[in-house]
Amino acid sequence: MKELTFEREVLISFSSYLFLLLLIFCTFLTQTSTYSEKKTFADCCVLFLFTEQRSSKYILVETLQTWHDAKNYCRSKNTDLAKVRNTLENDEVYKMLEKASWIGLHRKLWSKWSDQSPATFTNWNKGQPDNTGSSKTSCAAVNTTTGMWWNVACDTEQEFICEKLILSKRRFKLRLQSETDLNDPTAQQQILEQVP
Numbered sequence: 200m201k202e203l204t205f206e207r208e209v210l211i212s213f214s215s216y217l218f219l220l221l222l223i224f225c226t227f228l229t230q231t232s233t234y235s236e237k238k239t240f241a242d243c244c245v246l247f248l249f250t251e252q253r254s255s256k257y258i259l260v261e262t263l264q265t266w267h268d269a270k271n272y273c274r275s276k277n278t279d280l281a282k283v284r285n286t287l288e289n290d291e292v293y294k295m296l297e298k299a300s301w302i303g304l305h306r307k308l309w310s311k312w313s314d315q316s317p318a319t320f321t322n323w324n325k326g327q328p329d330n331t332g333s334s335k336t337s338c339a340a341v342n343t344t345t346g347m348w349w350n351v352a353c354d355t356e357q358e359f360i361c362e363k364l365i366l367s368k369r370r371f372k373l374r375l376q377s378e379t380d381l382n383d384p385t386a387q388q389q390i391l392e393q394v395p
Contacts, residue, residue, distance in 0.1 A: 254365040255288075257281055259295045261358050266338035269301045269359035270313050279303060280313045281360040283341075289322050292360060293346035301359035304339035306330065306350065323348050 264272060270280050280303030283289045292302065303313035309328060310318055324347035330337055337350040340357055351357070380386060 256363045256365055257292060257295060258361045258363065259300065259358065260361060261298075263356035264301075264359060265356055266301050266305065266353040266359075269357075270303070273359070273361035276361060276363075278361040278363040281362040282312045282314070282316065282318075283322065284320050286320075286322070289320075289341075289346060292341060293343075295360065296341060296343045296358075298358050299340045299342055299349070299351075301357050302339050302341055302348070303362075304348070305353065306337040309339070321348065322346070 258278065260269070260272065262272075266280075273279050280301060281292060282303050283292055304318055304321075305311075305313065306328070309321065312318055324342065324345060327348060328337060328339075328350035330350060336353045338353040339348045340351045341347075341360075342349055
């Protein structure tokens, strides 16, 4: 069994409720303050961020299985069939292969991966997908000669690639200076009224 780990992307996400409350609080302060106070409040409202770094671990499973059995196998291991979101990922997957292998794309308009996320990148071989065999469902496999994708009957047994997402988070602290007492029931009520 071969394993390949690589960095995918860095996403910034906000701790929703805390961020929303802080944003509302800063807005409240700037709306209820004089001009000179607004400048001070704006300077003090520093955002609280989480950065989420996503990595993927691709695992080549050298057991021959149908696409649906491969998907079920991956899910039983808390992974899913591999998603390929760009050329870099396609090249990394291609380097692992010795035989044509299933990835997580299937024929339902070729628009979604097995986890139902949108397929925004494709790497079809010329003339593919040809959607042959209307009575058979087609699934995507990566060709070992070219790294291009071919549609193959899903009941064909092939090796496959599972993908496990690895998430790590970092927290940045917020420092907020204000004349307003956040424990004051009036201030708390005004902040809560701003929440949709």
